[in-house]
Amino acid sequence: MIKNESYLNSKIWLSSPHMSGHEEKFIKEAFNTNWIAPLGPNVNGFEKDLESYLENNANVVALTSGTAAIHLALVLLNVSKNDEVICQTKTFVASVNPVTYLGAKPVFVDSEIDTWNMCPILLEQAINDRLNIGKKPKAIIVINLYGMPHKVKEIQNISNKYNIPIIEDSAEALGSSYFNKKCGTFGDLSVLSFNGNKIITTSGGGALVAKDIKTKEKTIFLATQAKDPGIEYSHTHVGYNYRMSNILAGIGRGQMEVLDNYVALRRKNYRYYYDQLSSINDIRFLNEPEGYFSNRWLTCIELPTNKMREDLLHLLQENNIEARPSWKPMHLQPIFKEYTSYLNGVSERLYKTVLCLPSGSNLTKGELDKIINLIKQYFG
Numbered sequence: 001m002i003k004n005e006s007y008l009n010s011k012i013w014l015s016s017p018h019m020s021g022h023e024e025k026f027i028k029e030a031f032n033t034n035w036i037a038p039l040g041p042n043v044n045g046f047e048k049d050l051e052s053y054l055e056n057n058a059n060v061v062a063l064t065s066g067t068a069a070i071h072l073a074l075v076l077l078n079v080s081k082n083d084e085v086i087c088q089t090k091t092f093v094a095s096v097n098p099v100t101y102l103g104a105k106p107v108f109v110d111s112e113i114d115t116w117n118m119c120p121i122l123l124e125q126a127i128n129d130r131l132n133i134g135k136k137p138k139a140i141i142v143i144n145l146y147g148m149p150h151k152v153k154e155i156q157n158i159s160n161k162y163n164i165p166i167i168e169d170s171a172e173a174l175g176s177s178y179f180n181k182k183c184g185t186f187g188d189l190s191v192l193s194f195n196g197n198k199i200i201t202t203s204g205g206g207a208l209v210a211k212d213i214k215t216k217e218k219t220i221f222l223a224t225q226a227k228d229p230g231i232e233y234s235h236t237h238v239g240y241n242y243r244m245s246n247i248l249a250g251i252g253r254g255q256m257e258v259l260d261n262y263v264a265l266r267r268k269n270y271r272y273y274y275d276q277l278s279s280i281n282d283i284r285f286l287n288e289p290e291g292y293f294s295n296r297w298l299t300c301i302e303l304p305t306n307k308m309r310e311d312l313l314h315l316l317q318e319n320n321i322e323a324r325p326s327w328k329p330m331h332l333q334p335i336f337k338e339y340t341s342y343l344n345g346v347s348e349r350l351y352k353t354v355l356c357l358p359s360g361s362n363l364t365k366g367e368l369d370k371i372i373n374l375i376k377q378y379f380g
């Protein structure tokens with residue numbers, strides 16, 4: 001189907017790119033100095049910006065995608081064939097695909113209801129169960145779903161107790177924090193994404209956040225074909241071509257100037273939906289537990305039944321509004337059906353009953369009102 005421009009313009013998107021106007025100066029600079037490639041000042045600058053934003057000795061490597069960052073995180077933790085990696089089942093598929101790139105096996109763990117992220121109780125059960133059959137998991141991949149931080153302290157305690165490292169997939173949670181510490185700094189390795197629909201975008205990109213400079217250097221080495229020092233193109237490790245381009249990093253530098261503003265705008269969207277809709281008994285919002293600060297990447301509402309969620313989804317779609325069910329759990333995905341999971345019903349319930357609403361930082365009040373009025377109408 002050919003969509004004409006007015007159609008595209010009138011559609012209300014779930015989360016569309018939002019350029020600030022600051023991006024082009026960095027791209028122009030790259031053109032003016034012919035620093036199109038290779039790596040250059042924008043890549044270094046973008047990494048510096050992220051490092052000072054995240055604080056806590058974050059050591060950032062800009063990469064081609066969040067998926068690439070997860071892949072390299074697993075490589076850095078020596079995950080290899082037939083190893084097991086514990087993964088939050090309630091997530092986007094990119095959190096788990098890289099596990100299978102390495103021939104390793106995901107073991108899925110369900111969510112708790114306070115943050116919708118990995119349930120610590122079930123995680124500990126899963127670990128003990130794997131230990132009983134002699135399979136110590138190599139890593140734990142935990143998510144900050146829709147921007148909501150996971151139960152950091154509880155998960156870290158388990159990680160320390162059993163000595164299993166954490167990969168924090170913070171692709172959706174740049175700008176979120178937990179007791180004033182930024183998400184993206186809670187894993188032994190953490191991951192960010194700058195895909196087109198994330199809170200800031202480089203059109204496509206990601207980053208790995210390490211705790212020390214040595215790991216940063218090793219990540220850069222692996223991401224640039226693992227070429228040994230010298231000019232002979234000698235290789236003792238398998239490498240990848242995963243570095244971010246200097247042009248795209250320029251977009252990232254411009255986006256970093258407005259990140260906090262975009263977090264405020266997304267939180268304002270959430271607050272507006274909440275103020276307008278929370279008096280409807282059938283609609284539930286996910287509140288922030290004390291000490292939790294979500295960037296509210298997406299505002300999600302939970303309905304009492306699957307039918308109501310489907311009704312609302314279709315109503316919005318018919319009105320040219322992009323809304324979505326929440327992520328289909330990984331243990332329900334045909335590609336992952338052979339793997340073990342530890343379930344409590346939460347992720348399946350959320351999959352059936354949660355609706356993700358348009359949440360971009362560039363939404364207008366008119367657009368929000370249109371969505372809200374349709375939902376109010378539905379509930380009469």
Ligand SMILES: *Cc1c(COP(=O)(O)O)cnc(C)c1O
Nearest residue numbers: 065066067092094095171193195
């Ligand atoms: C977007 C996303 C990713 C993947 O990031 P890309 O940059 O698109 O590869 C990974 N995990 C989660 C939870 C995401 O939302």
